[in-house]
Amino acid sequence: MPTDEEKTKANRLARAIASDISLYNEEKIVKGLEQDNLFDALEAELEEGRDLYRSRVSQELYRTSNFFDRAVVDIIVRSRGHVRSKIWL
Template sequence: VRKRPGLENVGIILLSSVYNKAAYKRSPTSLHGADDYLEKHHISDQLIAKVRRLTAGSDGAAPSGPADKKGSGPADESRESMEEINSRVRQAEEHEVTPDAGDDVSLEKARRLARIIVSDIALYNEERVAEGIRSGNFYRLLESEIQEGRRLFAERVSEDIRRKRDLLQEAF
């Protein structure tokens, strides 16, 4: 993103793509050039603070509403912003991969989800991925993460789509 003209100084927050409360998680070992990291389930309570921290001291100050508006203090603006963000997050989650979407659309969404899962595995396990590639035992070293990825994929993608192609394996 930063290589595009005019975007050199843009702040980037790396957002995890899959969240499972029961799964073991740890912070990524590298942010791959991003300025900060945020897990999906913390969007509603941490995103605004992270954006403000990234924009502090820059010319892009956070927009504020009209000053003469009655009862629109910082707390009200923050609450309204949080409600708007939460609404957008819920809408986005409703449009994630669903089994009843059209076949081509579902296949493409499943393919995208497979790439995201594989990317997350690589992001959180950089050293083991590199070791697995070097030693030729990639799948054995990451067996538990791959199984967890397959479980998440099966939860989100219909059996019909999964039977047509092994999209997760193709993403590796």
């Protein structure tokens, strides 16, 4: 069972990866939100980020937590609430 410290580190890693995706793909993110295809637009970047995350945390922690998905929503999606999109309706 993962320790609290391992969970904290995994959460930080997930947020760092999501932050990098956000930083380097602003135009894709905005366009994906506007066209309601964000996850398709970022498919390669999210897959690469998820693979990196998976390679750096234990298999058990990867299977039992959703830190990466939560970081994607918090950092990439929620922070763009100002972008006009159908998803906010």
